[in-house]
Amino acid sequence: MTRRWLNYAFLLPLCLSFTACQTPNSEPTRAGGDAVANVAETVATPAVMPDDPDPALWVIKDEDTTIYLFGTIHILQPGLTWFDEAVKESFDASDELVVEMIKPDPAAMAKIVSELAIDKTGISLRDKLAPEDRADYEATLTSLGLPVAAFDPLDPWFASVNLSLIPLMRNGYDADQGVEDELLAHAKARAIKITGLETPEQQLGFFDNLPEEVQIRFLNFTVDTVDEAADGMEQMVAEWANANIDALGELMNAGLEDKILYETLLVNRNASWAEWVDQRMEQPGTVFLAVGAGHLAGDSSLQALLAKKGFVAERIEY
Numbered sequence: 312m313t314r315r316w317l318n319y320a321f322l323l324p325l326c327l328s329f330t331a332c333q334t335p336n337s338e339p340t341r342a343g344g345d346a347v348a349n350v351a352e353t354v355a356t357p358a359v360m361p362d363d364p365d366p367a368l369w370v371i372k373d374e375d376t377t378i379y380l381f382g383t384i385h386i387l388q389p390g391l392t393w394f395d396e397a398v399k400e401s402f403d404a405s406d407e408l409v410v411e412m413i414k415p416d417p418a419a420m421a422k423i424v425s426e427l428a429i430d431k432t433g434i435s436l437r438d439k440l441a442p443e444d445r446a447d448y449e450a451t452l453t454s455l456g457l458p459v460a461a462f463d464p465l466d467p468w469f470a471s472v473n474l475s476l477i478p479l480m481r482n483g484y485d486a487d488q489g490v491e492d493e494l495l496a497h498a499k500a501r502a503i504k505i506t507g508l509e510t511p512e513q514q515l516g517f518f519d520n521l522p523e524e525v526q527i528r529f530l531n532f533t534v535d536t537v538d539e540a541a542d543g544m545e546q547m548v549a550e551w552a553n554a555n556i557d558a559l560g561e562l563m564n565a566g567l568e569d570k571i572l573y574e575t576l577l578v579n580r581n582a583s584w585a586e587w588v589d590q591r592m593e594q595p596g597t598v599f600l601a602v603g604a605g606h607l608a609g610d611s612s613l614q615a616l617l618a619k620k621g622f623v624a625e626r627i628e629y
Contacts, residue, residue: 357546358546358550358553358558360545360549360552361552361553364392364393364552364553365393365397365552365629366382366393366398366554367381367554367607368380368381368397368401368627369381369607369625370401370624371588371592371617371624371625372625376591376592376593376594376596376597376598377404377405377596378588378591378592378597378598378600379402379598379599379627380602380613380614380624381398381490381600381602382559382601382604383489383490383491383602383603384490384551384604385491385603386476386479386488387485387488387489387548388483388484388548389483389485389488394493394497397627401599402494404597405503406503406504406596407504407506407597407598407599408494408503408504408598409505409506409507409508409598409599409601410491410494410505410506410508410601411602412507412509412514413505414511423515424469427519428469428515429465429466430465435460436464436466436470437449437460439523439527440530440531444527444531444534447531448530448531448534451474451534451537455537466523467523467527467530468526468530469518469519470530471526471533474530474533474534475533475540478541479540479541482544482545490601508584508587509580517575520575521572521575522571525569525571543562547559547562550562556608559608560605560608560610560612577606577611580606581611581613581616582616584602584606584613585617585619588613588622589620589622
């Protein structure tokens with residue numbers, strides 16, 4: 312039976328860097344998200360990966376300012392060609408790249424993880440779980456070839472991020488092959504300005520500040536759906552590559568049933584970014600703004616919030 316599935320690989324790119332190098336007792340090239348497997352509606356007819364991916368692109372303009380809006384996926388399989396045609400033309404015309412966050416160096420990442428992702432109470436993660444949930448959790452770790460104590464020192468949210476990414480990495484997804492990685496490489500080659508909308512501490516803080524009971528529900532559902540992560544991610548990437556915005560929005564947002572997750576990970580961040588765009592439109596220049604594709608789909612999309620401020624995001628057909 313097909314389950315509903317959501318992948319936070321569209322939401323938090325920092326988690327990719329952290330999980331890739333911090334997952335304890337796992338193969339270094341196999342354990343990695345921005346991504347946590349969780350629920351979302353599966354569309355009736357799954358998309359097929361096109362030979363020529365053409366992800367959706369929008370533009371906002373006034374007399375002296377242009378901002379392109381591009382939805383990204385923070386983790387991909389190697390070999391997917393998307394940086395061409397209108398995407399490349401828009402990027403080449405821009406004098407600033409804006410991404411969700413600029414990745415810190417490994418030492419800085421380790422420090423942030425130590426401060427935010429490691430439990431300070433001294434209570435083992437497994438001891439926080441109800442007996443039945445603990446049994447399911449331990450069985451899942453064993454099935455993935457991990458010691459049952461692998462994530463004991465971690466907060467539930469970070470264990471969930473790690474756990475959900477393992478099947479993705481084992482199915483060929485690469486934390487260094489995300490859309491932002493390629494965009495950043497091109498931006499550095501051109502020596503254009505690079506701006507981050509959020510800090511590393513903010514990105515991890517979105518999860519870390521969730522009440523512990525929410526984090527545990529988050530982890531329990533990840534355990535329940537981990538076997539479906541790779542198939543779900545493949546479907547999402549195909550919808551993204553085909554620019555199927557409505558289907559992508561359904562996949563991305565229908566699973567955020569917990570109000571606090573929906574507001575914390577999507578709505579509040581979009582509102583903050585809409586304010587940033589509003590202020591940036593007062594300055595001349597051309598900006599290529601690239602954020603997780605889930606933020607540009609659905610009723611609470613960045614474009615919808617910008618429309619309330621009087622900005623019209625025009626879809627670029629190509």
